[in-house]
Amino acid sequence: MAHMPENRPYHHGDLRAALLQSAERTLREKGAGSLSLRELARETGVSHAAPSRHFKDKQALLNALALAGYDRLAEALAAAEDPTLPLQPRLTALARTYLGFAMDNPELLELMYARKHDPDASEQMTDGVDRTVGSLERVIADAQKRGEIIAGDPRHLMHLTGAAVHGVAAFSAGGWLDPDTAGDTIEGLIHHLLHGLMPR
Amino acid sequence: MAHMPENRPYHHGDLRAALLQSAERTLREKGAGSLSLRELARETGVSHAAPSRHFKDKQALLNALALAGYDRLAEALAAAEDPTLPLQPRLTALARTYLGFAMDNPELLELMYARKHDPDASEQMTDGVDRTVGSLERVIADAQKRGEIIAGDPRHLMHLTGAAVHGVAAFSAGGWLDPDTAGDTIEGLIHHLLHGLMPR
DNA sequence: ACCTGAACACCGTTCAAGT
């Protein structure tokens, strides 16, 4: 009458991780709007009340997804950071990486920047944003030291550059910018930010 | 026993407009997440099934809200357009207007750029974006004619500039950029886009 | 510690029927 393996209490090991993984699939395939805790529980083969042991409510699960997103984005940016490159290609590589993440994970990006601040989780979010834009700050500070970029508060320049890159990425991920030319647009953005739009 | 004025069939005139108005209040006060058709109907004093005569489903109501948002934004931008101004202040005025709209209507902005495309309503959305960025295109084309901006596809320059401005606005509205310095950031963005970040 | 089952108060959508 033993109809279940005995090596785990009820399910297949780590419900929390299983829920997050299933949630990310649903997010990618059907969007954040049609993500239901009950359906998630169903897919994972667990009762509808089980998730509440791991996430106090739906928002907590969404927050966890967003935080994981920041981890992956920050990692991708760190991997794209190449201090041996000249300034412009170095910045362009970062911007292209951000754009790539946005187009591969449009729903996740939306979630990451959604204004649903559990005032406590909002700390972690701000930290996620900081880590994400942090690679930019290093590049800018470096370039200033070498005199390749004008002086000025590096955080101000970072915010401005980061926001601009995010704007192109958000437009592209949202479908308002032709995906085929999004790469050119982001390249043009970096170029014109560095050289200016005015003649000479 | 006449407990209702006879000059209207059931409710107070224009249910569609009443629903939209009530929805926009809820959007501003409690966010898009807690916007329910049933509660809207309750507030408007009508049965929960009544809204369906005016909006085929919830998404249709959200689309209508977003479209109204584009109308208001495009109108504000058109009002801020001053062809007698020199290039930089002229662009800065547009960017500041966009930023102001974003900070006054953060939830509405999110809705306007949400990727929930009923493939039919998506046409109207794209049109809304076009009208919104359209004022930018005129400024850029003008400036090119006067030789104040380098030659090149004006639509490319418009997309790039528009996306950058949107990025700063989205960061500010989302709370990732200090609201007190958002104005400086957007001014810096326009300045550096025109003059470049590189020395000389 | 971790999960279940039942219960509660909500949803959006549909559809016959009323005025």
Place this chain on the structure above:
DNA sequence: ACCTGAACACCGTTCAAGT
């Protein structure tokens, strides 16, 4: 034409109870 009332199939959240 416009709205109602009832019905259906879902939700998220909570909580006693089981293992």
